[in-house]
Structures are given as structure tokens and as C-alpha cells.
Amino acid sequence: MGTLFNKSIDKANSSNSQPNFITTVNQLNAFDMIYIYHHIQEGTDLELFQEEQHLNGDLVYKVMYKTYHLGFVRISNFLKHEYASIELMHAKVFSLSKEKYLPTKSLDISIEPNKMKLVS
Numbered sequence: 001m002g003t004l005f006n007k008s009i010d011k012a013n014s015s016n017s018q019p020n021f022i023t024t025v026n027q028l029n030a031f032d033m034i035y036i037y038h039h040i041q042e043g044t045d046l047e048l049f050q051e052e053q054h055l056n057g058d059l060v061y062k063v064m065y066k067t068y069h070l071g072f073v074r075i076s077n078f079l080k081h082e083y084a085s086i087e088l089m090h091a092k093v094f095s096l097s098k099e100k101y102l103p104t105k106s107l108d109i110s111i112e113p114n115k116m117k118l119v120s
Helices: 004-012 033-039 077-083
Strands: 021-024 045-053 059-065 069-076 088-098 104-117
Touching: 033 069, 045 069, 059 088, 069 077, 069 104, 077 088
Parallel strands: none
Antiparallel strands: 021 104, 045 059, 045 088, 059 069, 088 104
16 A cells, blocks of 8 residues: 555656645546547546635636536645635646546646646
């Protein structure tokens, strides 16, 4: 298990010296993922658009692949203050779990700090 964790950290940190923020996409089967799951693989570029803010201050981002809505990412706790003013972020698919000929079960994305963009 330690080896798998170390490989994941090395994979996340291979592109830059700052650590990436890795999170899971929620509600995969509720939107367009069931139609385009065969196009998504590790390293695929995604965009995150800020959708709403929950009453407790948690941020919700819509995850998009080109024009397809894949699901939502929720950012809470200490990170929400850093991301509050960011409306558009770029991410890459970090890992995915699926069975042959079936839609994706889980999707983890890696948000790179240097690829966050402020929109005014």
C-alpha cells in the first residue's frame, strides 16, 4: 500500500513542484458521462466552472469535457477560501475506474495550481 501511495504522489507531482489538488467527481451517471465514457482516459483535459456556493460556504464546480457535463466537484474546508474567487480551473483526469463495455464508476481529477485562471 505504501508503494501505491508513493506512486500516486509522484504521479501528481511529476509536472511541477507544487502539489496538485486531487478530488473525486460526483454524480457521474446523472449527466453526459454515460454517453462519452469511452473518450475519457488518464490525462484527458477537463474544465471546471464555478456553479454555486452552499449555505455552509462549500464551493461547487461543474466538471466539463469539451461541451459535455460530467458531474460536480465540491471544495470544502480550508481550501474553499483559496478557491472562492476562481471561476474557471483546468484539470486532468488522474484516475478512473470502469469495467469493460460499462460506463465509468469513479473519476478522480487533478487540479494543477498553476493552471487556475481568474475570470473577471
